[in-house]
Amino acid sequence: MQQYFGEIAGILTAVFWTVTSLAFESAGKKVGSLAVNLIRLVIAFFFIGFYSWFSRGFFFPSDATVFQWKWLILSGLVGFVIGDLLLFQAFVVIGARISMLMMALAPPFTAFIGWLILKETLTLSNWLGMMVTMAGIVLVILKREKTEQNGEIIRKLKSGYSVQGILLAVGGAMGQAAGLVLSKKGMGNYDAFSASQIRVLAGVAGFSVLFVFMKRWPRVWAALKHAPAMKRITLGAFFGPFLGVSFSLLAVQHTEAGVAATLMAISPVLIIAPSVIWFGEKVNWKEILGALITVGGVALFFL
Known part of the structure; x- marks a missing residue:
C-alpha cells in the first residue's frame, strides 16, 4: 500500500475537489464568488495550522527556507488568487460540473508550463493526449443548432x-x-500541508489587497452573517484548500507528476452523479461520453 501512496493521494484529491466544487458553487450563488474565495482561505489557514501543530509542532510554517517561501508565495498568488478567482466565477456562471470538466485541461497546461519553466519535454503521445482531451470537451460544450435564413x-x-x-x-x-508547477519547483521535500499553508497565506494577502481596490469588504462581512453559505464555505474549505490542495502536493511528491495529474483529473466523471442528485441537473449521453473521452485523453497524455 505504501508504494502506491502517491496514486492514492491523487485519487483522494479528485474526490475532495468534487466535494469542494459543489459546496462552493452553492455558496457562491448565495454570497458571491469573491467573498467565498477569501473566507475559505482564512478558514483553511487555521485548519492547516492546527493540523501542523499536532503533527509537526509548527502552527506557522516558520521552518521553511527563503527559497521555498518565494516560490510557494508565487504559486499561491497564481493558483489561488488568479486561478481560483476565475474558476469560482465559472462555478456561478456555468456550474461546477462543466467547470470541472474544463479543469481537465489543467494536466496538459501543466506539461506545457513545465516545459517552459522546468525544461520538461513533450512527446508525440503528449500532443495526442491534448487533442483527445480537447475533443471530449468540445463534444460537451458544443451543440448543433438549426436556424432558418431566407427559407433555408x-x-x-x-x-x-x-x-x-x-x-x-x-x-x-x-x-x-x-x-502546481511553481509549487513543485519550490516545495522539494518540504511538508506538503505546511507548503499549502504558505500558498493559502499568499492567497489571503492577494485577495485582501484586491478587495481594498474593489471595495468588496462589505460583501465579505455580509457573507459572514449568512449562516447557510458559511456552512458550505467551511465544508468546502475543509475538503478544498486544506485536504484537496495538500493531498495534490503529496501526490506530486510521491509519484510522477503526470500520474498524479491524471488521477486528479477524474473529477469530471465523479461530479456527474452528485450534480444530478443534489442540483437536479440533466445530463445527456453526449455529456457523459464527453467526460469519459476527456479523462481518457488526460490518461493517454501521460502514458
Whole structure:
C-alpha cells in the first residue's frame, strides 16, 4: 500500500475537489464568488495550522527556507488568487460540473508550463493526449443548432454553455497548472500541508489587497452573517484548500507528476452523479461520453 501512496493521494484529491466544487458553487450563488474565495482561505489557514501543530509542532510554517517561501508565495498568488478567482466565477456562471470538466485541461497546461519553466519535454503521445482531451470537451460544450435564413435551414455549431463561463474555467485551469508547477519547483521535500499553508497565506494577502481596490469588504462581512453559505464555505474549505490542495502536493511528491495529474483529473466523471442528485441537473449521453473521452485523453497524455 505504501508504494502506491502517491496514486492514492491523487485519487483522494479528485474526490475532495468534487466535494469542494459543489459546496462552493452553492455558496457562491448565495454570497458571491469573491467573498467565498477569501473566507475559505482564512478558514483553511487555521485548519492547516492546527493540523501542523499536532503533527509537526509548527502552527506557522516558520521552518521553511527563503527559497521555498518565494516560490510557494508565487504559486499561491497564481493558483489561488488568479486561478481560483476565475474558476469560482465559472462555478456561478456555468456550474461546477462543466467547470470541472474544463479543469481537465489543467494536466496538459501543466506539461506545457513545465516545459517552459522546468525544461520538461513533450512527446508525440503528449500532443495526442491534448487533442483527445480537447475533443471530449468540445463534444460537451458544443451543440448543433438549426436556424432558418431566407427559407433555408442552416445548421451551425455553437456553445451550449456561456462562452464567458467557459473562458473563466479555462483560465482557472491555466492558473491551477501554473500554481502546481511553481509549487513543485519550490516545495522539494518540504511538508506538503505546511507548503499549502504558505500558498493559502499568499492567497489571503492577494485577495485582501484586491478587495481594498474593489471595495468588496462589505460583501465579505455580509457573507459572514449568512449562516447557510458559511456552512458550505467551511465544508468546502475543509475538503478544498486544506485536504484537496495538500493531498495534490503529496501526490506530486510521491509519484510522477503526470500520474498524479491524471488521477486528479477524474473529477469530471465523479461530479456527474452528485450534480444530478443534489442540483437536479440533466445530463445527456453526449455529456457523459464527453467526460469519459476527456479523462481518457488526460490518461493517454501521460502514458
